[in-house]
Amino acid sequence: MIFSSKAEYGVRLMVELGRQSPGTGRDGQTDDVGQPTSLKAIADAEGLPLAYLEQVVARLRKADLVMSARGAHGGYWLSRGPSEITMYDVVSALEGQIAPMDCFVHDPTDRVVCSHPAEAGRHCATKLLWTRVQGGIVRSLQTTTLADLVEFSRHSEERAERPLTIPLTLTATPES
Amino acid sequence: MIFSSKAEYGVRLMVELGRQSPGTGRDGQTDDVGQPTSLKAIADAEGLPLAYLEQVVARLRKADLVMSARGAHGGYWLSRGPSEITMYDVVSALEGQIAPMDCFVHDPTDRVVCSHPAEAGRHCATKLLWTRVQGGIVRSLQTTTLADLVEFSRHSEERAERPLTIPLTLTATPES
DNA sequence: TGGAACACCTACCGGATTGGTAGGATTTAC
């Protein structure tokens, strides 16, 4: 499995906050945030352990994706509109740097490098592969916004109890 | 990190075998395989632990990607031409099923399903995301063949001691 | 003014996985 359950829980948490967000359609400043949502409400709605969700949401807060208010009637809300939050923001906040391989890190110049750069005079060919894989992952994460998931969630909510099919242009057919 | 070092080692092993493969350009039956390459030679060339490589190559053999001959002067060779081996074949043989999330498995009908199918009457929105991510990964793996990596390896070998740049159409720019 | 309801923080913990090592058994060329 490529991502851990932190990503799963965190994304579901964000979707839940997005569903509460008043300015889903608008793209204004959204200063009016409405009532904050408590973690306990989300944990109950999604059936997730509250104490563990606390650790998950801490990462989202440190990445400035959510804001919080302490005390009674406190809770969390999105720090900007769902259409301005890409899933790359969310997943990389939860999972750390997204790299297909250990040796695959970014140096300060934002250039992809390999930590074992040249083997016996030639470049490691695996770098070509991992670069392409990373590109595929990052592109799919960057082109999916939280608003997409919120809309999908609302859409499938309307016509419920349907068999599970995925309305996608890209149907995954991993077996050749 | 998304893939383990099994994938790294296994891909490098396959590239090494591909470099030895006589019929890189041809696509015939390649019954003439030449000399088999011993694991020790590969381990020495790549600086990898031999005993661990044995476990890695066992997976490639079970997936019918390499063939072997025992005894003195034995070794391994590709079971078909490098241009007919995609990196999806290789990586999924090494890493098992490629799925972005635990709940993401294939049932016998080859349809993507989610093990926690409907939460409170609606579909989990994360499935939309993981389906796209999986599509991005699988597509990048399927469109890269072993022949691509072998050629890249040979190409960068000719003009050695150059700064590390990646000749790709898709330059990875994960940071927005 | 005192709960109650929250966010926030840190330590711990059992189980699984990873990245090997060790030691052999078997097969084949010379």
Added chain:
DNA sequence: GTAAATCCTACCAATCCGGTAGGTGTTCCA
């Protein structure tokens, strides 16, 4: 018959994962 090689299984230390536990700090409300 010996060396070179594949093949097989068991083991091991370290790390990560998914969570639990137990607390502190802050704010609202009766």
